[in-house]
Amino acid sequence: MTEKLSNETRGPLLDPLLENGWELTDGRDAITKTFKFGDFAEAFSWMTRAAIWAEKWDHHPEWFNVYNRVEVTLTTHDVDGLSTLDAKLARKFDGL
DSSP, X not given: OOOBOOHHHHHHHHHHHHHTTOEEOTTSSOEEEEXXXXXXXXXXXXXHHHHHHHHHTTOOOEEEXXXXXXXXXXXXXXGTBXXXXXXXXXXXXXXX
């Protein structure tokens, strides 16, 4: 079972993500990042690849797409906050 990140694990898991453009979300225990692409087709292609990983790991992002921009928010609803699944998916999304 997935657990909410403890105070001890938050820094080591989240700090590298925050250094890579992710931000803590105001008002909730989540992280957010905006990905920008050359055009809509590139953004949608990235979303398709990201969706395959999200489905494979059964952990789905909140996201919003307009033209070449995809805004992603990650949190684990089952634990009402951030978990290791969010850090894992964020690293995967950065690598796509």
